[in-house]
Each structure stands twice: as C-alpha cells, then as structure tokens.
Amino acid sequence: MTSLGDRTLGLGLLVLAVAYGWAAQQWPEPFGGAEGVGPETFPTILSVVLVAGSLYLMIKPDPDAQWPMGKSALELLISVVVLVVYAFLLEPLGFIVSTTLAVGVLSWRMGAAPKRAFITGLVSAVVVFVLFNYGLSLSLPAGLLEVH
C-alpha cells in the first residue's frame, strides 16, 4: 500500500494554503485605518490551519484508495466531458435537444441499451420542459425548437 494520494493532496493543499495566505497580506489597508480585525486577519488564520493540516497529511498519510484505471477512468472522463458539453450547448441547442443528448449518452455509458437510453432522455426532457415552462412558468431555453 502506498500513500501517494494523501501526500500529493497534502502538497497541493500546502501550496494553496501558502498562496492563499500570501494573497491576504497584499490587500491595501482599508479606509479608516487598521482595526482589531482587518479583511486579512481571518484568511491568515485559515491559511495557518491549512498549512498545519497539509503537513500532517504528508507526514501521516492514510493508505491509498483504489483509483480507477484504464476503462473506468475513460468512462469517468467521458461523463465529465458530457456534463461540460451539456452546460455549453444548453442555450444554443435548447433544453430538449441538449437534455436528450446528455441524459441519453450518460445512461448509455452507464450500461443501458442505446435506444432505451435516448428514449429515456427524450421523455424526461419533454416532461421537465413542459412542467417547467407551462406548469411552473419558469422558462427554459427552447433553442432550436423555438417557434418564431
């Protein structure tokens, strides 16, 4: 068992903590002079706590978790890409089209048959769209399907 995960995390957090603490010292003194607590006091404390925590992690790391390799890692990456693309296409393509694609791809990748996956996507997209736009009168983007 290695403990690379915790060590790497510890190192990352240490860098974050130092950068966070350093940035806090750069702010100009607020108008009206320094009081007991300035804007930098609390962040400075936090940075010290996180430095201590990250050092502890590096010195006494827990054993590593099982990290996904190969195919699982690829599937994970695909899922994240789908989510980002979904957010990106939501407005240009409209809610129904983009949701059908996103839900379809996700459930297909999780093991559903492609046809059933996309039908699930389409049905859920239409139901939510109708519910939101007409039932709750909250507008979701219609995009391509917009009636001019």
Add this chain to the structure above:
Amino acid sequence: METLGFLMDGFAVAFTPYNLMFALFGAFVGTLIGCLPGLGPANGVAILIPLAFTLGLPPETAMILLTAVYAGAMYGGRISSILLNIPGDEPAMMTCLDGYPMARNGRAADALAASAIASFAGSLIGTIGLIMLAPILAKFALTFGPAEYFALFLLAFATLGGITGKNPMKTVIAATLGIMISTVGIDISTGTQRYTFGVLELYEGIDFILAIVGLFAISELLFFVEHRMGGGRDKMTVGKLTLTAKEVISTLPTQVRGGVLGFIAGVLPGAGASLGSFISYTLEKQVIGKKGKFGEGDIRGVAAPEAGNNGASSGALVPMLTLGVPGSGTTAVLLAMLISLNITPGPLMFTQNADIVWGVIAALLIGNVLLLVLNIPLVGFFVKLLSVPPMFLLPIVTMVAFVGIYSISHSTFDLYFMVAFGVAGYFLRKLEIPLVPIILGLLLGPEMEKNLGHALVLSDGDWSILWSSSLSIGLWVVAGLGLLLPYIVGPILRRRMHAAMKETPVSD
C-alpha cells in the same frame, strides 16, 4: 405553556392547504429519495433547494417542504435495507440486521410495516423532545456573546466527523477548505475584494447552493459511473401482511427506548443518526437478552434501530434551529436553505421567525402522520420504483440538478462551476476528505468571521477574549475532545459496529 400556544400557531401555518400539499409532496419524494440507493437525504434535499428557490415559495412553505423530505428520507432508508440488505442511507444500516432475515423468512411485509410504525414512534418521540428542549436551549443561547459563538462554531466543526469518524485531521482540512471558499468575494465589513481575481461573477462570492449540488449530486453520478453499478436489481416480492396488533404492542417498549436514545444521540454533537440506531439496537439486544432471536429476524431488531434513527433525525434539528449550528449533513443542507431565504439562523429565530420555526415543527408532526399513512399502503409502489435501475435514474437526477441551478440565475457560468465542484467532490471523496464539513464551512464561514470581528472589537483587539468566559472555555474543551476522542474511542466503536454487521447471516 407558552410553547403550546406557539405550537398551535405552528399548526395554523402548517395546516393551510397549500402548505399541507407541499408537506405531502415532500414526504412522498423524501421516501423515494431515501429508498433509492445512491440518493441519500442530504443529496436529495440539496437537489430540491434550487427548485424550492425558483418556485418562489414563501419561506415557511420551502422549509416545510424540505423538512418533510428530510423526515421522509429517514423512513425510506429502511425499504432497501429490508428487501435488499443494502442500506438506502447510512443510518439504515442496522435495520439490515434483522430486517433482511425477516424478509427471507417471507415476512417482508411485516418487517416493512413494523419498521414504519417504529419510525413513526421514533419521530414522534424525537419531535416531542424537540418541542420541549428547543425553546429552553434557544433562551440559553441568547446569553451567548460573539466569543462564545466563535467557540461554538469551532465545536461544530470539531465534532462533525463524529466519534466514529476515521481521521479528524481530514475533517479539519475539509472545514478549512469550506471556510476558505466562503471568503471569496467582497468583504462585508471593509469592502475589500478578496480572491476575486477581477472576475465579475466572483464579486458576490460563490453561491453555496451550487457548491452543495455539485459536491453531492455530480460526485454521486461519477461514483456510480466508476463502480458500474448501473444495472438493475432482482425483482422483489413483498408478500402478505400478517402482522398482528399483539406483535405491534409487544414492540412498544422497544420503540420508546429506541426513540429516546436516538433523540439524545441526535442532539449531542458528534453522535448523529447512525450512532443513534446502533446504540438503540445494541441496547435492545442487551435488554431482551437470550429471549430474543436477534440477527435471525426478530421484529424488535427492526423496530429498535428505526425508532432510533428517526428519533435522532428530529434530535439533530435541535442544534440547527436553536444555535444555527447543524450536526449532520442533511441539517447542514437545511441550514443552507434558511440562509438563502435570508433568515439568520440562531436563537433569535425563535422570536423573529416564530412562524417558520413552529410551522416546521408542526409540519414535522403532520409529516409523520402522512408518512405512516403513505408508507403502509404504498409500500408496493416504492418497491417497484426501487427496481428502476440507476443507469436511467442518475442521469435524470443530474439533469434535474442542472435545471435547478440554471433556473436560479439563468447563467451557464454557474453550471460550469457546479460541474467543477462535482469533479472536486469526486476527488475529495476518493481521498476520504469528508464533504459535509466543506459545506458547513461554506455556510458558517461568514458568521464565524463576523463573530470573531465583533469579539475583537469588544475587547479592543485583545485575543484572550475568545477564551475568557467559563462558557467559552467549556466549548473549547468539548471541541478539543471532539478532535481527540475519535483517536481514542473511535477504533473501538468502529470495530464493534463492524462486528455487529458481520454477525448477520448474509453469507449463506
């Protein structure tokens, strides 16, 4: 007797048809959320927050909805414990021990009904406890100054990992990260821009709702993808109800003991519902002794943990409502709702927002009755939904999360942020950094800084004010214990809980 008057006012709020409808809807959705594996109560409530928000519900209705979901989720957790031997959420773990054997003996329907009744009794006891204890605690909390509050927040973080938590240092790190995220944006007291990097969207700080939804919902999806748990489960049959009134009555003492113990565990910092159901089960085993058939499908072994975890879930509302300091993940999410409704949580809520507090408490009572009524006849329906495979369910849940976040601000920037939080949540969970302290840090960070500032202004910059009163010293000591105890008692308790799980006849 003044409490009773307030409670009556609360009932007047909760009994309006509009609120009653939302309580019913919440109870239903909550049960659903609870029984679906992979959709815990904290997760489910988090996804509903943006919806409650965009629907423009009045504060008391929004809170009633979410509290009903919370109570419902606690009920629902038992269904998959009993039928599948997979706890729907963590506190339902102990219900597997006798519930699953009962189902194997062909008494699934009885186990479900008995546990529903026990859940009801546990919740009822917990809610009565809440009604009696909360006003007293709130009155006491009014004497807290800023220094005491600062210490109290520390205590909340220190004990959040729970006595059974694995690595308290990771809780500290998580909490610090959460508070750090909360410092992004324009400082309220001085107007200094902090960590905004000139990005306009960051000026108002990072919206904790999208952080919560991202951390919980998106990371859950990623976990399912990784473990390829998308497939369905076997069909389950529930069978006929053969439970007799005599049997129900025979479990009454068990229910009362379980409910009371659970409530105490819920109120205490660092204990929580899981420990509540564990203690109730173990105590019951001790009390009944050799006369019971625990582990082989004893009905009392189903009633005790269910009464315990539902008692605890009401108990956990006590510190959340009175001090503004939640002790569990789900109550932290409920607190997020309160804050986004512009209600300052804490003892003043009992005077300034009495209608909300008492409305919620009354709704909890009504919700429980609704849940009992819902759960016994509709159990077959929930069981059917349980066989909907996650490969269809989780993408839809994710989509609902997207819709919720999008409809708050109509900005895709927030969606990217949410996905980023989801990915971060996945890595953090992999590294066993708990997510709940991050959320709590996000929520309590600003209050913590404000109280620190007030305390130091009062003392003219003398830091010793933070530990000058006996009350604050006491809080500091408990906080310290909260961090130390897991190292000392934790391994023993964990081993016991583990051993109790091992004893079950699941291997055959």
